[in-house]
Amino acid sequence: MDFTQLSLDLAALCRSTAQFIRQEAAVFDRAKVEHKGLHDLVSYVDQETERRLVTGLRQLLPEAGFITEEGTAGPDTHTEEFVWIIDPLDGTTNFVHGLPVYAISVALLHHNELVVGVVHEVNRDESFRAVRGGGAFCNDQPIHVTDVAELNSSLIATGFPYKDFGKMERYLQLLGAFMSRSHGVRRLGSAAVDLAYVAAGRFEAFFEFNLNSYDVAAGILLVREAGGQVTQFLQDGDPLFGREVVASNRLIHAEVQQTIGEFWQ
Incomplete structure (x- = not known):
């Protein structure tokens, strides 16, 4: 399995899906918001984004299971060799209120170890990508934590x-x-x-x-x-x-x- 190439394919899927979120943000109606629980909001944008991601991920890795926030892939599956973990719109409350800080987050588990991860910040169009043992990147440029010691x-x-x-x-x-x-x-x-x-x-x-x-x-x-x-x-x-x-x-x-x-x- 070429996890580096898979991470690039995943980043491309997240980037294209983020375009849908931006389009919906321009016309979003707060009256369409639903409540999953106390102060726990969900919208059709979350649900449709997740459906698009699941469809694309099944093409990338047909044998993988899913852990998803909105349940569009069916019951969570923890036993497969590969498991995708998906948050289609992390920061839904920000999205609903028009505050431009929200992201797509997708990671892949292989035998219960994180091996690929992408966070796509929608409004800045920043694609953060990582592969286990292969480093971390933002828009394909290497990134590193700070050296602040206190x-x-x-x-x-x-x-x-x-x-x-x-x-x-x-x-x-x-x-x-x-x-x-x-x-x-x-x-x-x-x-x-x-x-x-x-x-x-x-x-x-x-x-x-x-x-x-x-x-x-x-x-x-x-x-x-x-x-x-x-x-x-x-x-x-x-x-x-x-x-x-x-x-x-x-x-x-x-x-x-x-x-x-x-x-x-």
């Missing part, structure tokens, strides 16, 4: 809870700690974009909890292939299915985890 010289990204508020007090304390110990904290509204920006050296670190595999799969591979580190909050456990992620340039990772540990016990 938290107090870092820009940090995070995501805010939108449906599970049981840890809100601890999260706000943690947010305050990062605000006072860094160059600042940003909340863009798309975990896939946040992770891609860590890989590209635009953020030094990103943390968030209550995430799904399709939010982070491609981004995890991007950060790792760009020289960074990705773990769970307080340990090196599986960030793909572990529901919480810390990604960094590696140099400040211990300091970020130490800060989280002060409030997240």
